[in-house]
Amino acid sequence: MFNPQYFKIGDEWLGAEDYATEALCWAAQAGIAPGDIVMLGKGNIGYRSTIAGAHTYDTYIYTDGVIYDGTLATRSQLAYATALIITADNVFVTNLKLYNNNAYRFAFDPSGNNTYAQYCYIEDVSTSTTYGAVSLYSAATGAVRNCDIKVTCTQAFKIGYDKSATIVSNTVFGATGTALSNTPNSANQTTTDNFFFNNGTDYGNKPASFSNNASQDLTGNETGYDSSHCVDFAGGDYRVKLTSPLHALGIGAFFETAAGTNQNISTVSSQQLTQSQLAVVDYSQATNVIVAQSFNESLLTNVFESSNALVINTEQQAQCLISAIATINSLATVTSEQITQHSSALLNDNQLLTTVQAQQLTDSIAINITSDGVQGVDVVVTEQLSNAVIVSVNEISGIQVTVVQTEQLNQISTTDINLTELVNIVIAEQLINFNTQKINVDLTISPLVAQQYSQSELITIVIANIANQLNIDIDQISLEILTPRYSIEMLTPTYTIEHIH
Amino acid sequence: MNFSSYNFKLNGAQHVKDNANTIALALNVIKADNYVTATGKIIASAAMTGADVALAANGNDLEITINGKSIDPTATGLATDDLVVLILDSVNSEVVLCLDATDRIVTNDAGDTVTIPTLQTFVRELSVV
Numbered sequence: 001m002f003n004p005q006y007f008k009i010g011d012e013w014l015g016a017e018d019y020a021t022e023a024l025c026w027a028a029q030a031g032i033a034p035g036d037i038v039m040l041g042k043g044n045i046g047y048r049s050t051i052a053g054a055h056t057y058d059t060y061i062y063t064d065g066v067i068y069d070g071t072l073a074t075r076s077q078l079a080y081a082t083a084l085i086i087t088a089d090n091v092f093v094t095n096l097k098l099y100n101n102n103a104y105r106f107a108f109d110p111s112g113n114n115t116y117a118q119y120c121y122i123e124d125v126s127t128s129t130t131y132g133a134v135s136l137y138s139a140a141t142g143a144v145r146n147c148d149i150k151v152t153c154t155q156a157f158k159i160g161y162d163k164s165a166t167i168v169s170n171t172v173f174g175a176t177g178t179a180l181s182n183t184p185n186s187a188n189q190t191t192t193d194n195f196f197f198n199n200g201t202d203y204g205n206k207p208a209s210f211s212n213n214a215s216q217d218l219t220g221n222e223t224g225y226d227s228s229h230c231v232d233f234a235g236g237d238y239r240v241k242l243t244s245p246l247h248a249l250g251i252g253a254f255f256e257t258a259a260g261t262n263q264n265i266s267t268v269s270s271q272q273l274t275q276s277q278l279a280v281v282d283y284s285q286a287t288n289v290i291v292a293q294s295f296n297e298s299l300l301t302n303v304f305e306s307s308n309a310l311v312i313n314t315e316q317q318a319q320c321l322i323s324a325i326a327t328i329n330s331l332a333t334v335t336s337e338q339i340t341q342h343s344s345a346l347l348n349d350n351q352l353l354t355t356v357q358a359q360q361l362t363d364s365i366a367i368n369i370t371s372d373g374v375q376g377v378d379v380v381v382t383e384q385l386s387n388a389v390i391v392s393v394n395e396i397s398g399i400q401v402t403v404v405q406t407e408q409l410n411q412i413s414t415t416d417i418n419l420t421e422l423v424n425i426v427i428a429e430q431l432i433n434f435n436t437q438k439i440n441v442d443l444t445i446s447p448l449v450a451q452q453y454s455q456s457e458l459i460t461i462v463i464a465n466i467a468n469q470l471n472i473d474i475d476q477i478s479l480e481i482l483t484p485r486y487s488i489e490m491l492t493p494t495y496t497i498e499h500i501h
Numbered sequence: 502m503n504f505s506s507y508n509f510k511l512n513g514a515q516h517v518k519d520n521a522n523t524i525a526l527a528l529n530v531i532k533a534d535n536y537v538t539a540t541g542k543i544i545a546s547a548a549m550t551g552a553d554v555a556l557a558a559n560g561n562d563l564e565i566t567i568n569g570k571s572i573d574p575t576a577t578g579l580a581t582d583d584l585v586v587l588i589l590d591s592v593n594s595e596v597v598l599c600l601d602a603t604d605r606i607v608t609n610d611a612g613d614t615v616t617i618p619t620l621q622t623f624v625r626e627l628s629v630v
Contacts (some may be wrong), residue, residue: 260612262571265526266603267586270503271562271623272510 002057005036008064010079012043022061022081023049029417030088031053040064041079041096048105050085062094068119070148071256072236075121082107089113098123103128106135108144116166121150129177136165144170149239151175156199162186169193171253172239173227178204192226195240195252197226214251220379222249231256261499283443379393504532504599514624518554521597523547523589524570526607526615528582536594539587544607545574545615549588561626569617578607582589586617598622605624 007018019025022045029037030053039045039061044109051059063079080097083105089112098117100107103126108117117134123146124133132155136142143166149156154177159165162183172179172194179196181204182189189207196202197215202215214222222245227233229244240252247255509516516608525546530539567588578584584605588598600620606616 234532258611260610261608263574263605263607263613263615265584265586265605265615265617267600267618267620268603269621269623271625272505383547 004038004060005033005035006038006040008042009039009061010042010045010466012079017042021046021049022084023051023465026051026053026055026059026088030059033057036060041081043079044081045079045096046081046084048083048085048102049081050087051091052085052087054088055090057090057092059088060094061091061096063096065222065434066095068095068121068254070237070239071231075148075236078121083109085109086115087110087111087440091115091116093117094119098124098133098496100124100133101126103153106131109135110142111135111138111140113140115139118143118145120147122147123149123152124156126153126155130154132156132158132175134158136160136163136167138163142163142166146170146426148253149173151179154178154200156180159183159189162188165191167194169250169253171195171240173198175199177201181205182207182210189491193251195220195225195229195246196220197229199248212249212251214246214249222246222251225251265269314347502530502532502583502599503601506597507593508595509597509629514556517565517567517588517597518551518556518558520590520595521549521551521567521588523587523591524549524553524567524617525529525587525589526572526578526602526617527585528578530583530585530587530596530599532599534596536552536589536596537565539596539599540589543587544576544578544609545617546589547572559623563624565620565624567620569619571614571616574607574609574613574615577609579584579620580604580606586620588620612626 007029008359009017009019009022011017011020019028019039022039022041025039026037033055036057037055037059039059041061041063045061061081066074066077066079068074068078075097078097079093080099083100083102084093084098084107086093086109091110091112092115093108093110094117096117098108098120099122101124107119107122107124110116122133124131132153133149133151134144134156136144137158137160139160139188141164144157145166145168147170149170150173151172151174155176156172156175156179157165157167159180159182165182165188167180168190169192171197176199178201179199180191180194182191184207186207187209191203191207191213192211193213196219197214197216199216202217203210203213203219209414211221211237213220214225216226217223225244225246229241229246231237231241233237239254239256240246242256242258246252273324305455325434333494388475506516508520513591523546525540525543527539527542528544530542534542547570549568549570555566557564557566584602584607586600586602587596588600590597592601600622602617
């Protein structure tokens with residue numbers, strides 16, 4: 001638009017209108033307004049008016065604030081003109097109702113150059129046999145696009161011989177005769193994307209450009225389409241149904257739009273952990289797992305025969321996965337920083353495993369206990385061990401003692417003890433804080449021997465053997481064995497520690 | 502699937518506010534995906550700015566709140582797909598955050614939209630390891 005000049009027209013402005021009709025507005029402003037004339041219509045904007053003459057700029061006439069979409073709701077709000085004649089050039093009529101009930105008039109009669117109607121509802125309820133709803137009889141470049149056209153007269157369009165007539169995307173129904181008859185093979189006329197139905201004949205003579213037109217009869221490009229392809233023809237909704245093939249073909253004036261579905265996405269709050277996380281899993285028992293930072297992975301597997309692997313991913317994680325601890329009474333795993341490996345152990349029923357790992361371990365420990373029992377076994381792995389020394393006491397005294405030297409070990413000894421032997425594992429030096437951090441002496445005592453002595457006597461014998469035959473630190477060994485947790489009298493020949501790394 | 506980029510961990514929550522420019526709904530994104538792979542799994546996306554990101558104290562924690570968006574999807578999702586919301590930095594080709602969403606069917610018929618709710622994540626207080 002060029003510097004548009006807006007004018008209110010029509011009787012429903014209730015006194016606020018600039019002009020009562022479009023013809024009065026045109027008469028006052030044509031050739032005078034310093035730009036496009038824009039008429040904002042409300043209600044009745046003119047009766048059998050003629051817009052004739054010249055204006056330097058374009059002219060627009062439409063309903064103020066209403067977009068016609070083929071439904072009764074918007075149609076009922078359209079401003080309306082009766083038998084509008086336009087002989088001026090460049091007049092564009094949109095979103096209006098163009099009406100006629102006179103047998104000698106058209107609802108819309110444009111004859112100027114470059115004048116068209118679009119998004120309009122055009123209705124001719126006359127009984128004319130020679131006129132119709134729209135005249136493109138003398139228009140040089142007239143056009144009707146995207147209009148619903150309802151007629152009761154003989155024809156919807158009256159087309160002049162070889163005149164330019166562009167009829168595109170209209171829905172037309174009700175003509176008693178031939179709704180549209182072009183000049184045969186005229187190159188100046190275009191008829192495309194129209195939906196004609198319920199007419200005497202939908203299409204008569206066809207121009208050179210005649211394509212993608214639907215009809216109820218056999219005259220269209222797509223045939224057999226009637227009012228059932230409208231959303232609600234009886235209810236005044238003339239839009240093409242979403243489910244109609246015409247919808248996909250783009251045939252018709254207006255189209256039903258999919259309502260669409262709004263799909264709500266649900267999320268849960270997440271968190272970046274900068275603290276350790278305590279996860280309590282109750283699988284007929286309580287298991288506490290404390291996971292620390294900076295771990296790449298902590299792995300505890302084979303906790304119980306037939307149990308599933310337990311994987312704890314620690315770094316910045318939001319969850320811990322613990323499963324199938326089976327019937328272990330309690331399992332407490334405490335891991336500290338910068339541990340690169342973790343223990344694996346197999347336990348049977350009713351046994352207690354406490355695994356405490358200290359800092360900077362480089363080795364892992366695996367313990368397989370194959371027999372049932374009620375005693376607890378504590379396994380503690382020490383740090384910075386570099387040497388392993390395995391010594392044995394001869395069997396003459398009925399006592400076997402296997403001692404693994406404690407300091408600077410790189411690996412833990414492997415000790416085989418048969419089912420008739422007694423096992424204690426005591427962990428030795430360089431552990432600081434944990435009360436179970438003392439391993440590295442393995443003692444085996446035959447039950448026959450054990451039954452003959454009290455605990456203190458057994459300790460004395462062990463110490464004596466160690467001192468006399470193995471040349472190890474007597475004070476240290478005697479101290480650990482005296483730890484009250486392991487009662488020699490209670491020990492029964494039921495355990496086998498098969499492998500310790 | 503929940504994860505964050507290294508730069509998020511390195512620079513903290515402000516990294517989201519300073520760099521995130523796209524919020525997206527995607528399917529089956531895993532942490533090992535690179536940016537191209539992850540963004541290839543997007544079914545709906547919309548632009549966002551630092552103004553969509555709010556950082557606020559919440560007790561001893563820091564709470565990150567990211568405005569949701571209603572978006573016209575470009576593809577569909579199945580109930581079996583792992584639905585996630587991505588916060589992206591397209592300038593530096595970085596998946597800043599990947600936040601899990603409840604899996605559901607996502608349709609892409611005419612007029613369909615998806616509404617991503619306001620996202621919430623926390624950076625927790627330090628504590629003993």
